[in-house]
Amino acid sequence: MTTSAKPHAIEVKDLVVSNGDVTAVRGVSFTIPQGGRMGLVGESGSGKSMTALALMGLLPMGWSTHGSILHDGVDLVTQSDKALSSRRGRTLSMVFQDPLSSLNPVRRVGDQISSVIRRHTGADRKTAEAQTIELIKQMNLPRPEQLVRAYPHEISGGQRQRIMIAMALACYPQLIIADEPTTALDVTVQKQVLRLLNGAVRDRGSALLMITHDLPIIAAMCDTVAVMYAGRIVEIGPVQEVFRNPRHHYTRGLLDSQPTMDNIALDGSSRLVSIPGMVPPLHSLPTGCAFNPRCPAATDKCRETMPELGTDGISAACWHPIHLAGEVAAQ
């Protein structure tokens, strides 16, 4: 991607996250422009959540980050804990998967939102409380004046997640990271919450990094997508291109294994295409391309040498990418 005059919301280069024994993220690079929306897809153990935590400076004890994370003119990797702490909630913020375990159970939800506002904007209590009520209104939550006085356990899961979103958006951050924000919610609530997040992010002009294993969510919310497998991005590009014409066999497999109305035949004899095998554990990754034991197109080259991502547009880290019809194979 070309560097424009406008700084990017975040620019991650060769990010490596490891704890000495295992490396969860093995050289990840991506850029999200101001107001851009990127989806990070992957299965458990692919390193997508560790990438998010590294960006936030919230890695668990013992894990360290290498590479660079440029955001708001600084490299977050080199920042002190204190500096990072003053950024979280202000220039970048995160919506976690399970709002019940990420909200403070003994504080009223209104106080939790207004303390974010007071800390980062220096507003007095009255102003912060007024802003909190305004935010809760924007989240389409009922009776904001009463809701601010509720404790997390007194409200529903969907309401809690809206509170989390309100908190993340409170200070108009440049980048919002949402890690599986609707996985813990009921299906019928999921869409409402996504719609709300979608609108709120757009209204504020924030950039969004959406982390999920759910491809339809990425398709609905993002303009670019990065597919992670075993700690690396294996395919990255515009959502429309990657999902319509994936180059990597893993992306193809993920798309094929989604049950949709198209692949449900009436006779009941239809089968989902599934990716054989399983995600390799991080401590015993295969040599070469990590996906090679499960890949239908793997050759000796794939077992020996790790393929790299290309540099622009849609690109797949694959020696034998799937070619579009009519496209001439490189080999």
Next chain:
Amino acid sequence: MSAVTPFPTDARPLLEVRQLSQVYSLNRQKLFAPRPKLKVLDSIDFSVRPGEAVGLVGESGSGKTTLTRMLTGVERPGEGQVLYDGADVWTGGEAHRKLFRRSVQVVLQNPRSSLDPRMRVGTSLLEPLRSLKIEGDHAARVLEVLDQVGLDKNALERFPHEFSGGQLQRIAIARALMPGPKVLIADEPVSALDVSIQAQVLNLLKDLVRDLGLSLVFIAHDLSVVAYTTSKVYVMSSGKIVEVGKPLDLFRTPQAEATQALVGAVLSVEAGLAGNALA
């Protein structure tokens, strides 16, 4: 339809509940007022025929889990009957109850919590045979079932933590198959699994229904997953069955409000790419 149900569709139901209701008492709100009641199941009629795959969908809190508890005999209904092979499970006598216990087996959502972490897989698999006091060649049965779920026999000596989620769910399915059940009840069997593994487990369940002539009750909140595995779907809402039908009919022309909400909640890659998924 025919491939899923090799038996005639007018066959007698194998597992059935009739006019099932259950009321729970809630905590006291006022000292001298009677405890408030919550009707979790309200006159439920539900049946599975031999070899039939039936889905049960609904939002959380709709009563799916309570109905599952009734179907498996874990909880005794306040009103109504649970019938296995035509006879009441609770009043049909000890011998019938024993047959029911053997013939209806469950696969739960998260195999990491449904398998004992301190027990070798082999021991876990033998457990149902021991507790149900089933005679026979246990070793041969274990190998047979392992083969049915596509696991290697060296899995027997290992512990649950050595397996991935998908393999563990296969083990949980194997354990459910051990006593040779006629009905398999799967409560959200893939929602704790990774996307690429979900398809494997769904295909396995589908194969088992076909090859072993099992009846399947598949409980889930995701309509597209249920539609893929079953030929008839019950939709639950607030303790009631609000709609029954073939999955595709429910999908295309949902009648009940709860069904419409579930259908509306399904996100697809196609709709997302077309830009109208969140419309």
